[in-house]
Amino acid sequence: MASSALASSRRTPVTTFSDQLAAAIRSRGNPVMVGLDPRAEQLPPDLLANSLLRSPERVAAAYREFCRGIIDVVAPLVPVVKPQAAFFEQLGPHGMTALADVIAYARESGLLVVLDGKRNDIGDTAIAYAEAYLGPQSVWKSDALTVSPYLGADSLEPFLKVIDQRGGGVFVLVKTSNPGGGMLQDVTADGSTIYRRVAEYVEQAASARLGKCGYGSVGAVVGATYPEQLVELRNAMPHAWLLVPGFGTQGGTARDVVAAFDSQGLGAVINNSRGIIFAHARREYSSRFGPGRWLEAVEAATLDMIAQLKAELPSISPDAA
Numbered sequence: 001m002a003s004s005a006l007a008s009s010r011r012t013p014v015t016t017f018s019d020q021l022a023a024a025i026r027s028r029g030n031p032v033m034v035g036l037d038p039r040a041e042q043l044p045p046d047l048l049a050n051s052l053l054r055s056p057e058r059v060a061a062a063y064r065e066f067c068r069g070i071i072d073v074v075a076p077l078v079p080v081v082k083p084q085a086a087f088f089e090q091l092g093p094h095g096m097t098a099l100a101d102v103i104a105y106a107r108e109s110g111l112l113v114v115l116d117g118k119r120n121d122i123g124d125t126a127i128a129y130a131e132a133y134l135g136p137q138s139v140w141k142s143d144a145l146t147v148s149p150y151l152g153a154d155s156l157e158p159f160l161k162v163i164d165q166r167g168g169g170v171f172v173l174v175k176t177s178n179p180g181g182g183m184l185q186d187v188t189a190d191g192s193t194i195y196r197r198v199a200e201y202v203e204q205a206a207s208a209r210l211g212k213c214g215y216g217s218v219g220a221v222v223g224a225t226y227p228e229q230l231v232e233l234r235n236a237m238p239h240a241w242l243l244v245p246g247f248g249t250q251g252g253t254a255r256d257v258v259a260a261f262d263s264q265g266l267g268a269v270i271n272n273s274r275g276i277i278f279a280h281a282r283r284e285y286s287s288r289f290g291p292g293r294w295l296e297a298v299e300a301a302t303l304d305m306i307a308q309l310k311a312e313l314p315s316i317s318p319d320a321a
Contacts, residue, residue: 017112017144017169018211021241022266024079024112029316030306031265033114033243034074035273036083036102038063042278044294060094063087067102070277073299075109077306080269082243083142085117103142114171114243115142126155130162134170144169146221146243149198150184160205160218169217169241174198175233177223177246195229199236206240215241215267222260224252224270231259234267242268248275248305254312265316270309276301 025031040048040059048054048062071081083106088099106113119129132138133145147159149172159170175185175195185195199220206216219241222233234242242260246252247270260268279285279301280294289297 015167016209016211017163017167017217018209018215018241019213020112020143021080021169021269022211022213022215025266025269026316026318028077028079029318030078030309031261031269031313031316032078032302032305032309033080033082033269033271034070034078034276034302035116035245035271036067036070036081037273037277038066038087039278042274042281044280044291046292056091057094060088060091060098063091063095064098064101066277067098068105069295070298071102071106071109071111073295074276074302075106075111077299077302078111080112080114081106082114082116082271082273084273085115100140103140107141107143112143113141114144114146114169115140116146118146118148118173120148120151120155120159122151122155126151127158130158134159134162134166134168136166142168144171144217144219146171146173148173149201153201156201156205160209163217164209167217169219171219171221171241171243172198172202174202174220174237175222175226175229177225177250177252181223195233196236199233202240203237206237210239213266215239219243221245223250224256225250227256227259230257234259243271244268245271245273248272254308257309258312261313263314265314270305272301272305276305 040054043062043066047066083102088095103113115133120126133140133142147170149156163169187194202218202220205218209216209218216239220237221243222230224244224246244257244260257270276298279297280289280291285297285300
């Protein structure tokens, strides 16, 4: 595990999540977010070789080792990682302990951590979710959390209150990358789509929480698989960070995400999960590395994504936020 001294030297000495994210992107020179989505059946064989011994405890231990290995590779290269809570929750208590360990290890390695939990509810339950994942006494200690807006504004207020107290961030689902998202998100009511109404709320909340970088600590999830809507929503939310899934495996390209960024190369993070963490199984990397050198495949895929984005995006200024 990285030392505390390393962690303190690499994490940025700013208070808001928004400014931390801007500083981390400038420090690494790219906006790549690596999604940590471990799946037992896709792990390199040396981590979980015997399928007959796949107890929740063994799988959780393999997930921990797998994610820590990825973190070791990508920490010097990218600003942020996004663990997907569902794959850890699937394993019960052992998985949740592994998730906590992975978050702690990522933070100690100098990475920002956005926990992909898509949480929300109403009243005291929303308060409990907010405090659990983002509060000052949180055992998870993620820097930000993905949240669902579909219970209305009052369900989001507890999360905003907690990030105001602690300096964390939230990413609200606005226009997701999956084909079925349009069932609700694209519905028109009172002359506006639902996703546009949610975007208006996000922009208002972000504008009320601006960091020095010009963006707020309330952001939006907007998929790379809908480039036209990405243009629309960047214009509708000029002060909100965009978390853009759908790059790579889901078909999104570097050219598709250009509209998410401002002239300084800020304003968005581009997530890639399976395309990086399981790169050893991709045709372009399997012949070079194979499962035995899976960490080298992770590094190569990460560097290739960085290069693809740099070829299309504005240069990122190294100046402090």
